[in-house]
Amino acid sequence: MSSTAESTRTLDILANQALPRLRAKGSSEKPKAGELEAFFRNGGSWKEIFDASDVGAERNLVADRFAVENISVLDVGCGRGFFSFACAAKSARVTAMDPMDGGGRAGWWDEFKRSSAIMGHAHSVCGIRASADSVPLKSGSFQLVASVHSIRNFGSVEEIRGLVREANRALGSGGRLVIVESDVNDPGSRGYRAFYSMRTKLGWELELPTGDEMASFLEAEGFGDVSQEFIETDLDYAPIRFPYDPSMPKGMADEYKKAEKQLEDEVERPPRICIVSGSR
Ligand SMILES: C[S@@+](CC[C@H](N)C(=O)[O-])C[C@H]1O[C@@H](n2cnc3c(N)ncnc32)[C@H](O)[C@@H]1O
Numbered sequence: 001m002s003s004t005a006e007s008t009r010t011l012d013i014l015a016n017q018a019l020p021r022l023r024a025k026g027s028s029e030k031p032k033a034g035e036l037e038a039f040f041r042n043g044g045s046w047k048e049i050f051d052a053s054d055v056g057a058e059r060n061l062v063a064d065r066f067a068v069e070n071i072s073v074l075d076v077g078c079g080r081g082f083f084s085f086a087c088a089a090k091s092a093r094v095t096a097m098d099p100m101d102g103g104g105r106a107g108w109w110d111e112f113k114r115s116s117a118i119m120g121h122a123h124s125v126c127g128i129r130a131s132a133d134s135v136p137l138k139s140g141s142f143q144l145v146a147s148v149h150s151i152r153n154f155g156s157v158e159e160i161r162g163l164v165r166e167a168n169r170a171l172g173s174g175g176r177l178v179i180v181e182s183d184v185n186d187p188g189s190r191g192y193r194a195f196y197s198m199r200t201k202l203g204w205e206l207e208l209p210t211g212d213e214m215a216s217f218l219e220a221e222g223f224g225d226v227s228q229e230f231i232e233t234d235l236d237y238a239p240i241r242f243p244y245d246p247s248m249p250k251g252m253a254d255e256y257k258k259a260e261k262q263l264e265d266e267v268e269r270p271p272r273i274c275i276v277s278g279s280r
Contacts, residue, residue, distance in 0.1 A: 007036065010080040010115040011046065017236065018052035046119050050085060058237035058273065059086035065279070066178050067092045071143040074170055076132045076163055077150025079105075081112045081125070088121040089094060092144075094135065096127045102152065133162020140172040148180040149238045152205045158211065164217045171280040177223060182238060183230055183274040184208055193265035198259040202248065214276040223278030231273045238270075 001095065019031040021037060039049075049054035063086040067073055071092050075084045078096035080176050099107040109127060116125050130136050132147065132154065145167040151160050160179075167177040184196045199205040209217075211228040218226045244256045 006118055008115045008118065010082075010111055010113055011049070011118060013080070013239075014046075014049050014056055017054050018056070019047040020238060021052045022048065044060065047089065049066040050089070050119070054087065054235040054237050055239075057081050058077075058233065059083045060089075061231070061233075061273075062146070062178070062180055062275065063087050063090055063092075065275075066144055066146065066176060072141060074135070074137070074142045074145045074167075076135075076145060076147040076167075077153065078112065078127065079150065079153075081115055081217065083146060083148040084125050085116070085119050085121055087146075088116075088119075088124045094121075094125045095142075095163045096125055097130050097132070097135070098127070099129060099131045101129075131159070133159050133161075133166060135170050137170055139169050142170050142213060143175045144178065145171055145175070146178040146180070148178075149182070151179060151181055153256040154206055156206070157209060160214070161217055164221045166222075168221045168223065168280060171235040173280060175280045176277055177218065177273060177280070178277040180273060180275050181214075182207055182270070183211070183272040185210065186230075186271040188232070190266045191268050192264045192271050195259045195263045198252075200255055202252065202256075207272055211249070211274045211276055214274075215278075218278040223280060226276070226278035229275040229277075230248070231275065232269065234269050236270055237273070248269060 015036050016031055019035055020028050022039065022044070051060060059082045062083065067087040067090050069091040073087045073092045073094045075087065075094055075096045078084050078098045081096060084094045084096040096112065109129070112127055115121055128136070147163055154160055164177065171177065184193055196205065200207050211230070215226050215228055244253055244260065247254060
């Protein structure tokens with residue numbers, strides 16, 4: 001693992017969350033110029049940053065429950081790679097899959113590879129470009145198929161069903177499929193609900209199925225031991241605060257800004273994490 005302040009946009013997201021916590025006197029101010037370099041000069045590591053960040057801590061929470069040493073994991077919709085890195089740190093071998101650089105994610109594989117190398121996971125994580133509903137990999141080759149905060153960016157609910165079908169094929173006997181998403185219907189986080197609805201209206205995020213609906217998709221494909229878990233957390237694990245920008249459809253600016261303000265003002269915790277899983 002690199003012990004220098006060489007970074008990427010992905011790693012900056014982690015550092016911005018983690019550095020305020022890692023300060024000796026723990027103030028919540030945003031990191032200042034040169035702070036990351038000073039952190040590494042004093043012996044800090046990217047693993048410490050990952051573990052101390054909200055995004056990293058939440059991915060660790062999921063990996064701790066389902067990923068064990070020496071298993072093969074298929075991370076569907078890996079995006080920036082946060083869940084892949086959490087599994088790789090537990091000595092799992094990870095195949096990270098995503099249809100990017102499509103979907104407005106130009107250059108993301110390059111970003112993924114650089115972040116992975118800096119984190120020290122270049123040899124345990126490999127990336128492939130593919131969609132969840134058409135996995136170009138041998139049947140029965142994985143012990144864990146996971147999709148962590150990814151189905152929000154799928155094109156349709158049919159693609160989620162496709163993920164479940166393909167996971168059933170890609171998993172070996174006894175393997176587990178795990179789908180993790182925010183519970184946007186969490187009554188304890190109404191501001192998030194309003195903002196998320198705004199984003200679905202803009203076509204940027206999929207209207208998410210409920211935990212019950214997702215569980216029924218797994219049962220329909222023959223998964224056993226299907227369970228739903230809801231975990232309440234203060235972790236800012238999937239930030240969705242993309243500010244209004246003028247490329248958004250005209251006429252939606254006011255509504256978007258209002259939803260954004262509601263998200264800022266309402267003192268609420270992030271929505272519960274919904275984990276639906278089943279065994280093959
Ligand atoms: C929010 S990001 C991923 C988050 C990531 N798993 C993590 O741990 O931070 C969602 C990803 O889903 C991917 N995606 C969209 N449609 C997909 C599909 N049909 N199959 C697999 N991934 C898809 C997007 O390209 C995007 O990179």
